[in-house]
Amino acid sequence: MLKKLKTIATNLLAITWIRKTYELVNRVFLETFGSSRILAHFFFMFAFLAFNREQAGVLRGRRNYYRNKNQDRTSRVELRRNIHRLEKGIIMMPRRDVFARDYITETVEFYELAARQCSTDPNSLETSEVEWAHNVLTEYFRVSTSSDPVVDAARKRFSELTYAPATMDKVPYAKKNLSDISYEQLHELSMQRRSVRWFEQKAVPRELVDKALIIGRQAPTACNRLPYEFRVFDDPEMVKTVAGLPFGAAGYAQNIPTIIVVVGKLESYFSPRDRHAIYIDSSLAAMSFMYGLETLGLSSSVINWPDFEPLEAKMQKTLGLDVTDRVIMLIAVGYANPDGLVPYSQKKELDTFRSYNQLR
Numbered sequence: 436m437l438k439k440l441k442t443i444a445t446n447l448l449a450i451t452w453i454r455k456t457y458e459l460v461n462r463v464f465l466e467t468f469g470s471s472r473i474l475a476h477f478f479f480m481f482a483f484l485a486f487n488r489e490q491a492g493v494l495r496g497r498r499n500y501y502r503n504k505n506q507d508r509t510s511r512v513e514l515r516r517n518i519h520r521l522e523k524g525i526i527m528m529p530r531r532d533v534f535a536r537d538y539i540t541e542t543v544e545f546y547e548l549a550a551r552q553c554s555t556d557p558n559s560l561e562t563s564e565v566e567w568a569h570n571v572l573t574e575y576f577r578v579s580t581s582s583d584p585v586v587d588a589a590r591k592r593f594s595e596l597t598y599a600p601a602t603m604d605k606v607p608y609a610k611k612n613l614s615d616i617s618y619e620q621l622h623e624l625s626m627q628r629r630s631v632r633w634f635e636q637k638a639v640p641r642e643l644v645d646k647a648l649i650i651g652r653q654a655p656t657a658c659n660r661l662p663y664e665f666r667v668f669d670d671p672e673m674v675k676t677v678a679g680l681p682f683g684a685a686g687y688a689q690n691i692p693t694i695i696v697v698v699g700k701l702e703s704y705f706s707p708r709d710r711h712a713i714y715i716d717s718s719l720a721a722m723s724f725m726y727g728l729e730t731l732g733l734s735s736s737v738i739n740w741p742d743f744e745p746l747e748a749k750m751q752k753t754l755g756l757d758v759t760d761r762v763i764m765l766i767a768v769g770y771a772n773p774d775g776l777v778p779y780s781q782k783k784e785l786d787t788f789r790s791y792n793q794l795r
């Protein structure tokens with residue numbers, strides 16, 4: 436027994452020594468190469484695999500953005516972006532006499548392609564998107580009263596199009612606070628929403644998921660692109676396969692009735708400067724979606740998705756993802772097991788993470 440205890444003690448000391456040595460080497464390395472952008476660039480010349488998937492995704496996403504411009508699609512991201520830019524110009528206070536001069540011709544060209552697709556095959560494109568584009572363009576030309584050769588040429592080109600939508604009410608409007616939801620009620624909802632990992636073994640109605648997604652899509656997004664997909668899996672075998680991939684679901688993956696993979700679409704952008712937007716916009720939508728679930732009696736848990744190449748490759752193969760598709764997170768959804776517990780998860784105090792007018 437004494438010999439066994441000595442062996443255990445020796446092993447623990449060895450593990451401690453290895454951990455501390457690893458930490459020391461890591462700190463020296465990071466203090467050196469993390470001290471300047473030049474040294475960081477030099478480091479990643481050799482450790483390029485760390486961000487290679489994202490680099491490839493951003494580059495191919497930009498390629499696909501331009502490839503897709505003349506292709507028929509369910510949603511046209513370049514049209515959405517430009518129409519939203521027009522909306523922002525329309526609501527400016529004071530509004531400029533001439534605005535959008537540098538992109539109005541391009542916007543009408545985008546709209547022509549969408550209107551042609553909608554006329555040829557109405558089911559191949561979101562009709563609501565084309566209606567919105569038509570409404571905003573009509574409003575833009577209505578308020579652009581000052582004569583300008585570029586705007587006038589675009590106005591003429593737009594007026595010659597024969598496609599006419601069924602509605603004309605999708606234009607900027609004065610916001611009204613109609614909700615009677617109080618702060619206290621919203622606070623109560625935020626406290627009610629907890630990360631639930633133990634669910635009742637019953638199916639999640641798809642209509643409830645869809646209702647929550649309608650709440651989620653109202654979250655703000657850069658230029659109204661909505662650069663994401665929510666891939667929902669509720670077939671038990673598919674759930675088992677998908678839930679078994681992330682590290683974060685270890686120990687309760689077999690308990691999940693429905694799992695959702697939130698996927699960011701890098702092909703929504705023509706510039707690498709916007710590569711971060713898929714993470715922001717998807718996360719905003721996911722949070723609103725989860726609040727929607729709570730109001731419908733459903734619980735959820737966000738499952739972290741690390742940028743780890745072996746897992747990325749497995750998920751890409753399993754879901755048939757393109758290199759331009761980036762998994763943002765997974766969300767487990769179901770009815771909370773009344774016997775299951777949730778962590779208390781003390782949050783930071785307000786003064787810890789909030790400051791006013793502090794520059795440093």
